[in-house]
Amino acid sequence: MLRLKIAFRVLVFVTFGLFLHYVLPQHDIVRIGSTEIIRTDFSGFNRIFYAQADSGGVEQPTRDLRLINTDKKKTFLLGFVARDTTEVMVYRNEDTGWIWPPYFKFDSSDLQAESSSVARGDSWAVLTHYGWRVRWASIYPNAIAVRIVDIPDVRIIPWFNIFFFVFLVVGIAFLRAMWMQFRERAVDPLMDTAGHHYDEASAGMAKRRGRVRRWLDTWRAKDKR
């Protein structure tokens, strides 16, 4: 039972962690090679890994998808440890609109134009994105912003993620405090009353049962009572 409990907790923790890893912004240091647009037919499986149509447009089963082709600096430990090697990375560039995830991005076309102009030179750029590249399911991370940097070894401080996790911890602590207060002030007194009622009811039942039992016993043989 304890093992099951631990396994369940680990599962919840890992799922939550993966969810945050998908949704929170990350910064990559890239050299943009080119930008392109491909026609995309979503499958039932990979549809949820794409945003909806551009925020002014209407949803269709098939649509064009903006892509940004880059050479990305490899990293260890979610981008905290830099490496010298690079790898190919392709980003999609879609509006997230007013819906999930809440980046409120409406400027895909502008970002595509920026990326194209970065691609003309040979400079390094910091590309903010969320999401994963999953090759066997044709899933791309979504680019959010791009800015040119002078050297590839820039120090990036993930301010948003710092604030997010501080807020998450504070929020959980607050929720816990609220729940404890609710239990102490509303549930516990109720449970005390309910427990009292239950005790009275079961005592009454036992008394009545005793009476019935005694009456039944009068029909039995004296040595079997």
Add this chain to the structure above:
Amino acid sequence: MAFVRLVVFGFLALSVIYLSVAVYSRSVRREKLEKAWAEDNPASTDMAARDAFVAKGIVDYNASYRPKLIALVYVVPTVIVAGIVYITNTN
């Protein structure tokens, strides 16, 4: 349409948060008042006086600026969303 949906559901979600925080804050204040009464009158069994003391404290609380600050639950997320919209969409 998506914007309307965001506003409606966002308002509902924030209202749930607002109500729970308001109830929580008042409950904490009530507990504090009860403890203050117990400290000042350790031997008192006069429940009517205690209830009057707590009720007066709650009236004072309702009139204070603190419950009004809870309305920030609506303001802060709106400001944050506006900030994100601005930051994401400027070059």
